Amino acid sequence: MSLPSGLRQFARRHGRLARQFFVFGVVGGISAIAHFSVLALLVETGMAGPVAGSAAGFVVAATMSYAMNRAFTFNATRGHAEAAWRFAVVATAGFVLNAVLMELFAARLGIYYLLAQLLTTLIVMVSNFLGYRLWAFAHTDAPHER
Numbered sequence: 001m002s003l004p005s006g007l008r009q010f011a012r013r014h015g016r017l018a019r020q021f022f023v024f025g026v027v028g029g030i031s032a033i034a035h036f037s038v039l040a041l042l043v044e045t046g047m048a049g050p051v052a053g054s055a056a057g058f059v060v061a062a063t064m065s066y067a068m069n070r071a072f073t074f075n076a077t078r079g080h081a082e083a084a085w086r087f088a089v090v091a092t093a094g095f096v097l098n099a100v101l102m103e104l105f106a107a108r109l110g111i112y113y114l115l116a117q118l119l120t121t122l123i124v125m126v127s128n129f130l131g132y133r134l135w136a137f138a139h140t141d142a143p144h145e146r
Contacts, residue, residue: 020073024129027068032121035061039117050106050113051099054120058098062091074137083137090131094124 038057042048048056066087070076076083098120105116 020133021129023073024069024132025125027065027073028121028125030068031061031065034064035121036114036117040114043113050116051102054102054113054117055095055099058095062095066091069132070137074132076137077139078137086136087132090128090136093131094128097127098124 035054035057038060039050039053042053042056043050047053066084070083070087078086101120101123102113102116105111105119106113109116111119
């Protein structure tokens with residue numbers, strides 16, 4: 001069974017991007033498990049509310065995400081000295097967006113905190129992918145250290 005011609009054409013034209021987004025999704029899934037685990041642990045034990053618990057989970061997930069995305073998703077050509085601070089800028093923007101959306105969804109709209117986090121994660125995932133791909137891990141011709 002072969003792919004329809006339109007799908008084959010799309011794959012030829014955008015295969016690298018589609019593969020990269022797929023790997024980003026796998027890395028994001030692993031990071032999300034860590035994020036949700038920290039969030040649930042902190043909320044269910046009464047150590048933090050949903051917004052603070054989500055913030056703590058985000059920090060854990062972002063740390064894991066840097067290492068995995070640099071190595072597997074983007075095959076970064078920038079050295080750590082440059083890629084790390086760029087990653088931190090994008091991750092900080094994602095952190096702020098995460099907090100704002102959790103405040104909106106969980107605290108203001110009263111959506112159950114895990115569902116609120118799921119919606120938030122999907123939105124932040126897209127913005128982070130674009131920031132990492134187009135800026136933080138964008139390829140450079142300069143030599144780099146791994």
